[in-house]
Amino acid sequence: MARIDLDLAHAYGPNPRSDEDYALLPLRFTFDDGGAYALLGPSGCGKTTLLNCISGLLRPSQGTVSFDGRDVTGDSPQARNIAQVFQFPVIYDTMTVGQNLAFPLRNRGVPAAQVRERVGQVAEMLDLSAVLDRQASGLSADAKQKISLGRGLVRHDVAAILFDEPLTVIDPHLKWQLRRKLKQIHREFHLTLIYVTHDQTEALTFADQVVVMSRGKAVQVGTADALFERPAHTFVGHFIGSPGMNFLPARWRDGWIELAGRRYAPPADEAIAQRLQAAGAFKIGVRPEYLRLARPDDEQAVPAVIERAQDIGTYWIAAARLQDHAGGAGVEGTDGIVGANGIVGADGSPLLRARLGDEAAALRPGETAWFSVFHRHTCYYVDEELVR
């Protein structure tokens, strides 16, 4: 169990000049001892690179990695005493399950009796006791991943266990079982666990804290709630949530917010209002879960033309297009923005997605509905960053 401090960057070549030359932009972060963290982001965002810097399989081109205050940047993974579980099960084909689990201990010269005991404990924990004497190569993918995990757990003093998208090859109906097992292990052993994934459900359910990454940069770190409520960056708002956050382009005009050709009251928070005024153009972020239908006479309601309403089962998703004041669907000053959901109408008008209850059943395509957009869950973004 160790606290891991990172203060590093990693560039592809020897002389990085611009952001593109970096696989990992300068990052400073501490993983607390015994915490469960997820590194979340799309392919190519640098999460595996970061994981490999932590484990020692990759040496960052600049900066340091410290375990419990000790600089381990030059140390091998073995010296750092970490364990890593890979995307696909890595087991030794020639050995039985028991021999696989015993391997790391034997290599460290642990006495046979202790090895047996420890292997038994870990096998019990992972429900592998029944297959200890079977050839490891004959087992299913999830059993093999458990063996991979077991080889990490079997060492008493392991500093941290790192996971690189470990559920990739597991059948969907077995994924949740393994996830539960991981959480169980975390609770029992209080190990530092760092989990890389591109699946937000995995990240949000597994981790206490999630590091959201994009293009080599750690965009936001926070609990699942914080990421959901207050995404620090439009990327986080878009990436987290299904569907992601809606982003509506707006302007500041004469002390009012101008959205879709209509005027709305500025936010109550003075600081935010001042920043919006200074910026002039900005985006309003609101999650589909927080969009509610409003009455047409509500001054703060935003009109939009319904395109379709889908019954997902336990809820409805309504998709609507913003209107301007003149009643046509078209918004000035959108300057080719791709909305949070990646959809822009042919005329440039952004798409709103709302997650509603059964009241959505009454909505008809083509009719205008009114949405309450401005409330305490609403976020404001200037240059893609959250205004606080």
Place this chain on the structure above:
Amino acid sequence: MKPINQKAWLLVLPVVVCVAFSAILPLMTIVNYSVQDIISPERRVFVGTEWFRAVLRDGELHDALLRQLGFSLAVLLVEIPLGILLALSMPARGWKASAVLVIVALSLLIPWNVVGTIWQIFGRTDIGLLGAALAGLGFDYNYTGNALDAWLTVLVMDVWHWTPLVGLLCYAGLRAIPDAYYQAAQIDGASRWAVFRHIQLPKLRGVLMIAVLLRFMDSFMIYTEPFVLTGGGPGNATTFLSQYLTQKAVGQFDLGPAAAFSIVYFLIILLLCFVLYNWMQRAGTVAEEVPHA
């Protein structure tokens, strides 16, 4: 499951025709000759299985067969481990990998008679580096006069010629092992030997089976290189099966016995080929277990 379509035969027909022309017709001729005594082109007598019996009783044939088996075994014992070592030592990436690949593969592209010529020259004590060096070190080395020297030279020549085949097969096999295995072994604290024994060797199993059988078979058919180097000598010390057959067929023009021998030779290879085919099918399914990531 592949769909059943008999019209696919049309696609296969050109291949069958080409190969049949060059394979079936000649084979039929051989079968024809093997049961006849051809005294002259006009006078042929049907003799049934007499030639086969004679061939199987032929003492010289037995000797040649034993020499052949000994040679093939020796070839395997040297080339397989050496090939594995070669594959392990070749760089995996970068310009060095390409350069080494080209140098290593070069010997495979040299016409077989030139291979013989190269070693013929190389081994001579008057004009060859190897021969002169050995003589200089005090060895009484003479590959034309001394049977052991001839054997060793032929063996070294074959090793020089064909080890790259084993090496390249194993090299490709090693490249197919995902990095994660090595990383996991590093994390588990495995020694270099453990990595070889538990990761590399098992994953090379399929490729090695192919290499072993290919080398065994090809060495069983060897003709040109030893012929150019030693001519089969001294005496018949290095006369292996193919040369023996050629001597009989073309040299002595004993068509009947030569044809019978051809069939026996062919059947031996066919048996080995059958084993090879089945082993490789199984090796193919084993190889599929290596995950692609």
Place this chain on the structure above:
Amino acid sequence: MHDPASRGGWWRAAFLLVYLLFAILPIYWMLNMSFKTNDEILSTLSLWPAQFTLEHYRTIFTDSSWYSGYINSLIYVALNTVISVTVALPAAYAFSRYQFIGDKHVFFWLLTNRMTPPAVFLLPFFQLYTSVGLMDTHLGVALAHLVFNVPLAVWILEGFMSGVPREIDETAYVDGYSFPRFFLTIFLPLIKAGVGVAAFFCFMFSWVELLLARTLTSVDAKPIVATMTRTVSASGMDWGVLAAAGVLTIVPGGIVIWFVRHYIAKGFAMGRV
């Protein structure tokens, strides 16, 4: 990322160096000899020529009995490679995509031809080719070499083709492609590595083969391999010319390897040689 497979330090580099030396030295020696005069060859032993000479190469390039050998070899090897790959392509496709009566048996039979000692075919080839008038022709040798090259080409191509998902074929048919058009414009580009590998191995095995090439030719299509062996049995060894001739036979091979070097590993990876 440090290459984990490359741990093991100095012994690997040392072994590789020794092996590369072993691999190159005999070839170098022949190269060395090809630039020495015959007198020098027979009198002294040295690692490089004291008197550098190009006379042997000049002999080869001017004496038609020598250079025609190269040309003949190149012709039939090229012919063979083209024919082998061309007929192998549709057959490999059939084996890869369909089941049909006798498919496994035909495949096996093809492999047996790769495994047959050429010595077995000597005599019947001689008689067969004489009777159809293919003796001493480039086509004759090219056809003879089909015996072992076509199965190999089918085998290699089938392996590569099986790596292409069948969905691509199906999509093309749904889109209205005729089979030839689909094969040429869509399928072939996808397996061009396989075609390269197959062509490489066909070239290789045809170029190096001696027995059949020598038996089936006498004058008109005599390949360089035959010319060289005849030189050996002639009275008085012309070592210099022999060495130069040998060096020149390595050149086409070297060029081919250089061009397909990226595909060599891939081809061997198929395990099909």
